[in-house]
Amino acid sequence: MAKHEEINSISGLNASKGIVIGTAYVRKLDQETIVARTLISTDKIAEEMAKLKKAQDMVAEELELVRKKIEKNLGPAYSDIISTQLAILTDQEVFREVKAYIEEHHVNVAFAYRVVVNQYVELLEDHDSEYFKERVSDIRDIKQRVLLALISKQTILSTFTIDKPTIFVSRDLNPSDIMMLVSENVVGLITEFGGKTSHVAILARAMKVPMITGAKEALQNIESGQTCILDADHEKIFIQPSQELLDEYAREIDKLEKQEQVFIAAHDKKAITKDGFTFKLGANISLPFEVDDVKKYGADGIGLYRTEYLYLMKQDLPNEEELFNEYRQVIENMQNKEVIIRTIDLGGDKMSVFWDQDIRFESNPFMGYRAIRICLDQPSVFVTQLRAILRSSAFGKASILLPMITHIEQLTESMAYIEEVKRTLDKEKILYDRSIEVGMMIETPAVVMNIENFVDKIDFISIGTNDLTQYTLAVDRGNERVTNVYNHYDPSIIKMILKVVNAAHKAGIPAYVCGEMASEFRALVLFMAMKVDGLSVVPNYIGAVRDHINTCEQRNAEQHLKKILQMKTRKEIIDYLDNLSDCS
Template structure:
């Protein structure tokens, strides 16, 4: 097979070279359909077995490296079983009486497995499981389904999938993940954000049919800067990309060394550069990359990993651990931000036409006060001795904010009555991510101690575009003049009321946006940890005056493309 290149949307910087791991979460149900000729069915069987062999070889090598020859020998036995004449004979006999190869395979493996299962000696009887396992592997391949769980990744691989949800990636071992390539999704889809958080390359929006172009075990090279996926790369390509990889590493090391100092503009104004994280591990990563705080601690992961809401104690432990890792730096905890697009099983979600305009975030918290109170108690308790802040997502109305704050006060009263220790002075603010909140900042300031711009949702709601829909995601332009005007308005209105205004959306970490935001007077830039070194470096090159000039020039353009183009020139000149 010659080298072949496919192109998608570059979503996270970096280069990966390695085997493919195809992922489709699906049940293995055999479709009812007429069988082909004996030759056709048997040819499908042979092709499936060939692929199974490639998978097993990969497994074998990986396990041998990790756990030794002994452990790996089981997959050698599986390879032996693939070409077993008894298996083939039984499959053929079934196919010859008109069964599809899938039906024949299920019957054959069941028969052979039961022969073994009936043996007296345990050691031999246990091999029945291996026969079944091999049968399942072949069947899965016949049905066109790759390995069914990301926990099945056993060697460092590039994950290729239709799309990835937070629960898909929950079982993923970051050490075994080289990068993500998805058919669907845009720059802010889960896999793209996760990849940037982990510092892994990602390509999204490859389009339909991605999983027909690759299969597990197939060697590929991916370039997260250009969005290129190279299938079956030749030696020359691999050497070239390995070199780029090495250069990139050393460049990042240099930036990282510079990131340990607090960020200042060229004229000495202190600007806070913080990190967006979603778990304890990335808090450590944030510290390593020079985060001066956590501008956004997402708590959804806690709510999506189980069939019941996380207990107060579990939340307390996790918040506490993160506060401790950040040792005295400010941490903004965003309360529950889920909705119908990723509903947990324990909440009564209605059928929604538009989950992004539906029952989500603060709206759920206000309707489910017990769920909300549990989280607030855990945060307030964990905050003792630390600099925590509480932030409500998706506020669009002053009454919502007042009610949410009332619940915070109720929780504090309850904790006091129960003589439970908690931090009484935790600032409470909101995320500005609806156009309604952005235009109401002066009003909302009555009940909000600070504001943090969530540019992903703000862009989505302002531009009326579903960022996960590849057909329209081109309209998802965070540098659109409409979005930038709302951002500037939010910062100005917040400052006029003496409030601190930060940003925890993707935009805060984009070099093409940072000079403009600096010019607007943004107080805090919170981004994925890996983007921090470069952001600090850029901020240090700009004076406030220069940034204001750039911002005002950028705002004179009428389209996002013109602004991007202008910023490209600015960045090149710095």
């Protein structure tokens, strides 16, 4: 696509890739609702509180409909997010505070409800915790639903009816919104707030709905009924575009759709270079229903199964049976193709709700209490997940992947827990795969520098290029002020990856890559030259990556790598890779 800088366009962040054209529907309810303040007499208080109860019942009925959709698409374990919203909706303390406010100020119930709930929002908005920011979104969503029911006697679903491709625009979204909207002819999503790594963004990617977040001027610039182009691939939104631009994008969308059909038809092909070097091409997934796409696009297995989503969608820690049922479903559906299950990689800010410890306010959560550190500090959480993984391994081919290992002692302790769980299952006469493989993520410079002491203790390694780049370059990849610093093609990153791959091969174990870099064409030359054993990408990238590999020659890639290793700047490297007419 040619670059376009039309006057009527805004930018944001790519939360879920894709390009769509549709009619905008702007949910103005996300903006602060103007509620009239009306004085009432004491004898009207009971009547006002009855109005609130009726409005809450209307919202509860709507949320139950959303719960059914979530359970149908994801399974019962994921509907806890609606339980959270219902708990907020029916909170008796809020009900009592609203009544007390009315009794003291003699005002109408809508005004009192808005004041009371806004106080909760203001308290939580001051917190640094991403978890509590998510709760703010839930509270604000319930507030708007209740106010709509109070003022207009309508619910959000009753006000939202569409019969054509629609791009939904709002201040922010909840997972329940996504589940409600994607089956209602919504082809794209735009929000003013939210991040690329939020669970809403993950769900949008899983459901293949193009989404742009962080579009700060969306509600100000977009009106319902306007035609929009949502180009998440290039992080642009075009409002009321010219016919010329519409035609150009229509051709691009048609081209992409045809190309996708070609990739699906070729799902049996393997990722083999022209001179016979074979990659194991896996898929990254977060939710069980993504397995359908994994099979549709012809992945060799699941190279990274992120297991965090069930934890994020529940009020309480998932129990062993819930985890086991989910893992078993994925493993059985993959029909003996490998499923690499990563143990939870969550930060303390998201997990603190499950414990009494105050770990919500870390100044730098990426460097703090997260992933394997939590698992080893909270062994009951770790053991529960390990039991579920091992039990599910009896129903197909599963492997365990440990994230954020930074020193040998962590790996040793993790392996000890795995062995302890195996012994317990043996005593209980519960079946599992006794030869299950255990690997570790390579994500920090500390592990890279000491890689030779790790590779003889594990069965495989998987390089997480996103975190490896972040930690090596000391850059927050979510901070827009330093995005120019974050770059996979820094000479240090390429040398680190090569060092890790060579160490793995010397130890006789496979080396995989599962970060964003695995799906970038310019990086494939590097991975061929290094003889990386496998790549793992999102399911709908599998066809394009495989097709590119099929056009390359591995021996020529080695010559390119020799030249690149002599280069001193990332610009030199990127320019060199981009100027290759092909990778042969």
